[in-house]
Amino acid sequence: MSEAVIIIGGGLAGSEAAWQLARRGVRVRLYEMRPRRLTPAHRTGNLAELVCSNSLRSRELTSAVGLLKEEMRRMGSLIMEAALASEVPAGKALAVDRERFARYVTEKLESEPLVEIVREEVTEIPPEGLTIVATGPLTSEALAEDLRRLTGEDYFHFYDAIAPIVYADSINWDRVFRADRYGKGEGAYVNCPLTREEYERFVEALLSAEKVPLKDFEEPRYFEGCLPIEVMAERGPETLRYGPMKPVGLVDPRTGKEPYAVVQLRPENREGTLYNLVGFQTKLKYPEQERVFRMIPGLERAEFARYGSIHRNSFVCAPRVLLPTLQLKKAPRVFLAGQITGVEGYVESTAMGLIAGLNAARIVRGLEPVVPPPETAHGALIRYLMEADPRHFQPMNINWGLFPPLDLPPRRRKKIPKRERYRLMAERALAVLSRWLEEIGET
Structure with a gap:
């Protein structure tokens, strides 16, 4: 045998x-x-x-x-x-x-x-x-x-350090635009532009949202390169605009101007059926992720293939x-x-x-x-x-x-x-x- x-x-x-x-x-x-x-x-x-x-x-x-x-x-x-x-x-x-x-x-x-x-x-x-x-x-x-x-x-x-993923067919394509920073690349990223008022409302909602408590065997061992989005927001109201939501090098073709802030979506698969919210790893509870992230222009009716998490x-x-x-x-x-x-x-x-x-x-x-x-x-x-x-x-x-x-x-x-x-x-x-x-x- x-x-x-x-x-x-x-x-x-x-x-x-x-x-x-x-x-x-x-x-x-x-x-x-x-x-x-x-x-x-x-x-x-x-x-x-x-x-x-x-x-x-x-x-x-x-x-x-x-x-x-x-x-x-x-x-x-x-x-x-x-x-x-x-x-x-x-x-x-x-x-x-x-x-x-x-x-x-x-x-x-x-x-x-x-x-x-x-x-x-x-x-x-x-x-x-x-x-x-x-x-x-x-x-x-x-x-x-x-x-x-x-x-x-x-x-x-x-x-x-997982960021949420949304289905492509749930994105409001009328409110987003394709572009890579400074026009480099092939326009793979999808950009959700925010005005100042939209950004401030988003940050306020993010800071007040409920989070998943850590388990006994976990410690908040975050790395600077993959901090939860809500932890970054706690460092100051403008932190996200200089981090994952920075608009630098992106011009909205409908206005000809750089947005106040932007959320970038990256294709998750070859078919383009899934998009990742870049830099949005999070400890928010799942219902809170839906509530808060749907405040992002273009994601008002987003359906989530995967929720964000850090564990x-x-x-x-x-x-x-x-x-x-x-x-x-x-x-x-x-x-x-x-x-x-x-x-x-x-x-x-x-x-x-x-x-x-x-x-x-x-x-x-x-x-x-x-x-x-x-x-x-x-x-x-x-x-x-x-x-x-x-x-x-x-x-x-x-x-x-x-x-x-x-x-x-x-x-x-x-x-x-x-x-x-x-x-x-x-x-x-x-x-x-x-x-x-x-x-x-x-x-």
Whole structure:
């Protein structure tokens, strides 16, 4: 029998990867340091313990995360099985009883003959054999240092500084203009101009907005280059005009003048369906982000694909260090899974564990690792990891802006109501997934 695949970390991604390997007849040695050593966020020794919300978000197929869950269910996900077995009423969301959920996953893996659970901390990646690193947002300093050795010193991060992302079709294009500073470049940036009165109202609203409190294990370790937008505003009423909202070198073609202040939006993907609010990393609560950022001209009806945040999170710069199979470029025998890959959220982390487990099993069985098609939710996430701009890479939730557009003329696409468009994209994804699984022999 072949050597066991090593999995470091028994969270959502590690547990899912272990299950995918075992159901394909591959032995697994799963290392989890809890309960011998607890993290500041965990309370038990159960595998797949949820440390924040008990919600896995929308279950509707017209939401991207609902589609991702359905794909996982069809691919035999243990985490989805556990969620459905422990769900609690939550309307259109899938929420779970935390204890029952974690206990279900733990008991399933403990009773699986091909899975050996070792309650020890791992501080180094084994020098030989297949290994899946699924240590999550609280990766220890020691293991992180070993990952740096394999990936490159500059490509490992301990804190997110995430700016919000809005859907392009929710921008009021009549109130914005395209331009790069001083006319340099190709006009990639979209600029939202503010008058003095609009700027002052925005700053006032920003300063009074509610913020997310820091967790016990977090400290406000901000860097000058990525301060929260509200922290910058606290330094003085004009600070933002000399920082991320500076208008210098930008002329509004409608007035022929430089605006008093400007918010720049940067394309987040090649299709131009998503735009990032440059320099707007924030600790504001999500409803407050909607309220305050919709005061920006052009964003009055903005819909958010991702909200801004700053929190502790260990992740690699995926475009530089990962293959689309989730193997390290410099050490293909090592897979990454979960949030450490650069995805955000319970479901997305689990999905990366599923793909890492599937691919590790294929290698053990002498098969080539595979990449899900970009029309699927799994493939759309992985494509983001591979194609995001490495200079500005930040973790991402699944959202419809990551998917290829429907194969329809642009005019016809725009006429289709949004919910119907998402339904068609979900149907396409599930049909493509079914064909793909059959092609690779994983049905």
